[in-house]
Amino acid sequence: MTNLAVLFLLCIILTTHAAEFNKSCPTLSITHKKFKEEEILDVYQYGQNIYIENCSGVVHEETFLDIPRILRFMMYNSRFTSFDWTSLFRMSYLESIDILDVRGLPVLTNNIMLGFKSLKSFSIYDTDVTFQHDAFQRMKQLEYLSISKVDVTILGNGVFNGSRLKELYWTDSGIIKIDKNCFTPLKNIQIINLSGNKIEYLEPETFSGLKNLERLYLNRNNLATIQFRHFATLHSLTYLDVSKNKIPIVDVEEVWRNIPSLRKIILDRRSLPEGSRKNSLDRLDIMLV
Template identity: 25%
Template sequence: MNAVASTCPENCKCTLNKIFCQGFSIKEFPQSIPPNTSTLLFSSTNIQSLKPADFETFAETLTMFAVKDSNIAKVEPHTFNQTHNLFALGFSGTMLTSLPKDLFQNLQALSTLTLSKNKIEDLQPSLFTPLVVLKILDLSRNLLTSLPEDAFQRLEKLEQLMLQRNSIRKLSSSTFRGLNNLRSLFLQQNNLTDIPAGIFDDLVNLEILHLQDNKITQLPSNLFSNLPKLNKLFLSNNQLSLLPSAIFFNLPNLTHITLYENQLSRLMPGTFGPMALQELWLYDNMLTHLEENVFSNLTEIRLLVLSRNRIQHISPGAFNGLMNLEEISLHTNRFISIEAGIFKDLPKLANISIENNQILHIPIKLLDGVSRLNLLELQNNSLPNLPKEFLNSLSKVDNIILSQNPWRCDHGIVPFRDWLGQYPEKVKNLTSVTCDTPPSLNGRNIGELKEDDINHSLHTFPTKSSSAPASDSTTVSEEIEDTSGGGSVGQGLSKDKIIIIVAIVCTAVIVSLIACVLWRRNKRGSQDLDRRRKTNSVI
């Protein structure tokens, strides 16, 4: 112990056979490394390069060597020729742009190789070939734009391969050939636009696959068909507009998948096969409708997120088979109406989110088949009222959010007002449930309205049968009577008014006719546009 301490290099800490050297004051490789050193770590140093002679005195005993956040820009060929017993080697946060092709030729015992957060631009062909027992290879956060076809050849023991946060644009179908033991593959945050067919065919033990944050526009139909052990699949933040039919079949162990932040416009029935999926994230896509049985194989799913799409319609039976679904998010879509009973046969459903839409009416049987809800979110829609029958069905709902709707406080609001008074504990932000119309009641808390408030507002708020036209009619009839027995002045004034009224009526009729014609023409144009959209839609 004393011998080791006495030979410990300057600016280094030595414990038994482990040495840790830190500080930018270190500009040269330390010369007095003890011969029994097994672990050598450099951090934040100004060492510029490494050469074979640096390791001569302790090469046989060295088992771990790592450099972190240092200015090393060059590792000479054959530097590690004598370090036969290295099982962990790392360069992270250095200035390295490339590595000699024979650098690892004698490292048959190496199990972990970390080359992350450097400036490596390319890899020599067969650079890693000698590493026959390598289990972990980290090439993340470099400047790679491509990979040699045989870059990982003979790495049959490899279990983790990290290639994320590079600039890789293209992969070969043979890039991962022979990696039968690979468990985790990280390809996120690159510039990939497509994935070659067959590229994952040999990865029969793969459990985690990261493809998110790329520019992938399409996927081959059988891309994942040979990945029976896949547990987690990340595809979010790409440019996918279509998923091939049965793309997610033969994935019985898949429990997690992300597809959010793509450009998906349609999900076809049969896209998802039977699997152990617990959550499905599909927000921030371009879905316009949900087809019958589209999720029917996802019998284990607990959470379904479809928010921030363009969904206008949900087919009856779209949620068939989701017997374990607990939460569904449909907020921030383009619903104007929503079908009755779409949530039936979902016995474990606890939370429904359909806020931030344009729903004008809630069907009285919306919650048919729902056993018990913890939360129903209806805020920020276009609801003027809620049917009494629907209010009765809210006995199965523990919490509901109703704010930011244009509630119309006429006589029809009375059942809603009474329900609010009876169940205030169910309503979150109760004081925000306020009248929108009539103007005299705007901002008033609906639950606090009195009969006199409503009756008084109806006298001051114009109805469809306004009193103004009746007054005009009486005036005209009176003036006509005056013209039959009155003087010349009264007679002339009555004729002028009659002419003005007739002109106004004729103008109104003409404008109505023109509007009708334009409406029909616009309707035909919209139908034609819809036909063209359907013709050009992705199928």
């Protein structure tokens, strides 16, 4: 069989599969009425995923009443005059929620988050939503949490409690203070990214006891000093970024003594004395920015 014939046969097979896929992934249109004006919310369903994009209007308790088994819910660039979080509780198998550039969302409370019993991944970027301080406290199934450009000034004790969380990204949100026991319950955490906030000081206990933590991002904050001896219990830490802060000098020998597992550190060029570079480059990958 010639190459042209093989290519033609492959195109037929792919076209057939695409047609079958489209049949199994219908586009749904959910219509509801409010104040005698018909509002239409277009919901695109692909397999077990739902996409909502460029929408406005109202999402009420029964909006998703007839939606079949869904694992992932994504909502982008939308503006709502009213939004009921409990509408998503109908999706009892829901494992992932992604929200990007959405306005009109109400407060996320502990009780609301508890309604997502199967949720493993939760991402919010650039929205006007606010959180109760204990919103994620009982999210025992959550493994991935990403929050960015959502105004929060303090991460207090009780934000997390005994979760399965492995990756935490809370970036560019204006965090100034982290209470000393905020992360203590996160025994399974592997990545913490706090970059782009306004953190000025770290309590000695901030990361204490996080034995599974592998990567820590503290870059683009307002830290004037870091006591690396307080990282001595981070036995799995291999990657640390403390660049773009206000730290005048970093003693890499102290870093190495306290975090022997560390393989890479990212620093401001001005923070590393010339004499330290030659002695430590062969033991630790130092990236200067």
